[in-house]
Amino acid sequence: MRIPPELAETLAVVVDEGSLDAAARRLHVTPSAVSQRIKTLEEELGRVVLVRSRPVRPTEAGAAIVRLARQSALLEHDALAALGVDEEGAALVSVPLAVNADSLATWFLEPLARLRERHPVVFELHRDDQDFTAGLLESGTVMGAVTSRATPVAGCRVSTLGVMRYEAVATPEYRARWLVDGVTAKALEAAPLVDFDRRDDLQSQWLTAQGADAASPPRSYVPASNDFASAIKLGLGWGLLPSFQSEAELADGRLVRLGGPPVDVPLYWQQWNLRSPLLDAIAVELVAEGRRVLAAMPPG
Structure with missing residues (x-):
């Protein structure tokens, strides 16, 4: 049995676009x-x-075909690069990646910008909670993901990034109004949180x-x-904010710490276990940046 590349590519486009009509517009058919x-x-x-459905979604068999189409496109890009095809004139390859919101808002985009300067690539970013991004790897939706999952997804390899450390913070005015008698369990159960x-x-x-x-406080x-x-x-x-988003305000008093231990979220980079120069370059850049800006993973 052979899987015609055009049909596999069509399925991947349909899944990306969410409907047959949208895929038709992209494929010009x-x-x-x-x-x-x-x-x-x-x-x-x-x-x-x-x-x-609306949007359409692949079955388990369809997810395998989508993964094949994405891998084929990546390998074609690598082959053209190895043949010395002028990268300036080459078609841009689209690489889908998954990332948690706080990484996306703080450290994730700079390494992608550096990669874009060296390679004919564009990125399709899927934002999701770090506990759920691994599912996008399993479905074939993305080629790599920032995830809290240390165990490799089937067919993937994993690298340690570091720890994103969160501290509980609020404005001084908020604390004076809602936690005037201290950060007690009773006060926290009535104090609004975000x-x-x-x-x-x-x-x-x-x-x-x-x-x-934890179920008591009113929430925005x-x-x-x-x-x-x-x-x-x-x-x-x-x-709870990571230091990237709170250190300036904590330093000048616009925010105050509420105490208690920080919440550490370990982060890992997982990507398809496919030997691709482009995918490897993406991993090198992202892992190096993650290890530079995130707290070191605790031993053990």
């Missing part, structure tokens, strides 16, 4: 042509590769460590890293 290619692929494989979204459990972890009921949800930090700095509530 009709939606019926896209539908026929997917049907032909399914007939040749003898299995369904696409769930026609969560990133409903999957964010950092504030709940810290509350539990203080002996407070601000699902963007820089805006989340701004909400805390404007006094909407207390929250």
Whole structure:
């Protein structure tokens, strides 16, 4: 059995774009042509590769085909580079990566900019919680990911980045209003806090460590890293910020620490275990930057 490259590429584009109509526009063909290619692929494989939901999503078999299409595009880029094809005139290869919001807002983009100066590449970034980015690797959606998962995803290799350390902070005015008698469990259960979204459990972890009921406090949800930090700095509530986003304000008194132990989130870089000069260059740049700016991983 052979998988026609054009059909695999079409499936990957459909998954990327979310619908057959959007994929048709990108491929400059009709939606019926896209539908026929997917049907032909399914007939040749003898299995369904696409769930026609909104947006569409690949089946387990489809995810394997998408992964193949992405790997083929990457290897084609590497082969052209090895043949000495002029990189300035080469088509830009798109590399999908997954990253957690706080890394994206602080240290992740600078190494990508350096890579873009040296390679004909563009990046499609998928932002998700570090506990969930590994799933995007498993599905074939991305080629590499910043993740909290130390165990390699099947078919991937892993490198240690370091620890993102979070401290509980608030404005002095907020503390004077809501925590006037001290940062006690009772006061924390009534004091408003800021969560990133409903999957964010950092504030709940810290509350539990203080002996407070993590379900009690009223919450604001601000699902963007820089805006989340701004909400805390404007006094909407207390929250946990990495030093990247709080050190200046802590130094000049615009924020104060609420005490308690910091919350450390270990981060790792995982990528497909595919020997590709481009993917390896991306890993070298990102791992070096992560290790430079993040706290060292504790021993053991």
